[in-house]
Amino acid sequence: VLALLLALPVAAQTPSIANRDGRHALIVDGAPFLMLGAQANNSSNYAAALPKVWPVLDAMHANTLEMPIAWEQIEPQEGRFDFSFVDTLLEQARAHDKRLVLLWFATWKNGSPSYAPAWVKTNDTRFPRMRTKEGKPHYALSPLGQNTLAADKRAFVKLIEHLKAADPDDTVIMVQVENETGSYGTPRDYSPEGNRLFAGPVPAELVKALGKQPGTWRAVFGDIAEQAFNSWYTARYVDAIAAAGKAVKPLPMYTNASLSDPFVEPKPTGVQSGGPNWNVIPIWKAGAPHLDLVAPDIYNRDARAFVKYLDHYARPDNALMVPELGNSADYARFFWPALGKGAIGFAPFGMDATGYNNYPLGTKTLDDDTIAAFGRAYALFAPIARVWAKIAYDHPTWGVAKGKDGADQSTVMGGWKITAQFDQWQMGERDWTWIEKDPTPTTGKPVGGAVVAQLSPDTFIVAGSDVRLRFGPATPDDRAMIIRAEQGHYDAQGRWVFERVWNGDQTDYGLNFTTTPVMLRVTMGRFK
Ligand code: N0T
Structure with missing residues (x-):
């Protein structure tokens, strides 16, 4: 009687995100799919590390691996592309029956250009870093750098072109564009160009999207003017990359946020300024329409805070996905409220046996008990990842x-x-x-x-x-x-x-x- 009449999965329909009545579903092979994910450590994006990754994903009953693809790795020399790791990853993911979310570590990785190729990160003339108030170079690349955008975008398009050719069956179901954009310390680019734009009016499209009165950044956004400014230009930058990639293959694309205290409006200097932190989601929504969603990286063990972050990001116009959370056992219980709030995906961070543990953010040791804490819930949902995703798309849900x-x-x-x-x-x-x-x-x-x-x-x-x-x-x-x-x-x-x-x-x-x-x-x- 209660058969859910699932559309049978059919290949050759690019994954997408469906949105109806404020609920969402990640559509893979033409039918809803719940991403029971896990993210590998930052330096596990090489073939030598992969044998340490799959056993952990199997042990936790994950169906999807989130894996970085570094700009430095695919374009070590300008204009020369190397997709050998992507090919190895695709092949092994298929053999291990896992889907992939690729994480494009490029202009920003936790705000820094560490994953950009050497030819980018050593050339401040062509690829300028932001300037501090005192006019000194800041570590983060400027979102106003048009050459940087052009170079990043070109490499990203090559990656998506490669996927289009090498991944006809959509082993890759989503792409994260950049990683934790924005910068700490200096809330915006104080270069002459940055100062000129900051003194000018807020772009009409943003004012309109937010339903505000026109004016300068300071007049419209008050205390968070610098953060709002950097968020807008970073969103526009990431949007241009996502748009170019989607024109090649329209995979779901998102970007992730390093988070400030969920209960207190942050100061521009006390937040990763520019990234899609919860207090600037509307700016990102207006500035990056080619992103399907923005997503929280949750490293806070307090249940009240964790759930508050979920509430910030679960919006009718933003499907909830948790691309990172701490991987200690106490975080495993947050799977339930995430599902209850309609999450399309969930992925503890650092799930591989390479030996690195990011305590105090996550676990001290990734032992069997820790893996099992996540694995017990995943084991229940893995056989019904599609059934549950369809239930959650069609019906009200609640979790605690x-x-x-x-x-x-x-x-x-x-x-x-x-x-x-x-x-x-x-x-x-x-x-x-x-x-x-x-x-x-x-x-x-x-x-x-x-x-x-x-x-x-x-x-x-x-x-x-x-x-x-x-x-x-x-x-x-x-x-x-x-x-x-x-x-x-x-x-x-x-x-x-x-x-x-x-x-x-x-x-x-x-x-x-x-x-x-x-x-x-x-x-x-x-x-x-
Ligand atoms: C996360 C991860 C990885 C004042 C941390 C969290 C991942 C990145 N960053 O292991 O680096 O690539 O997205 C930053 C949390 C900072 C907390 C600072 C509290």
């Missing part, structure tokens, strides 16, 4: 992760209230004080989360781990109940396959998910 305080979290979906509780034994209530009990295994640990999709007013698909889910009426109603809670799974065609009914102890104290996530289909109702 345990917060610092372990407090309950609730939502209302139609006539039903759903509450997530943490650190419970499977039997009984918190206030059972008449019986002595030990603290639960998860008490004090940053684990636990769940996702819920509402298939019809009274029918829900739920999954989670280390969490208790309660379903009840949105407004008090003694006649409301769980009619049936089925454990089961979807087959590849999107048909629900029944395994068993949960009842009795398994439902009397909420739906209790343990460390290994499972999937339930819950039907709510009332007696008359």
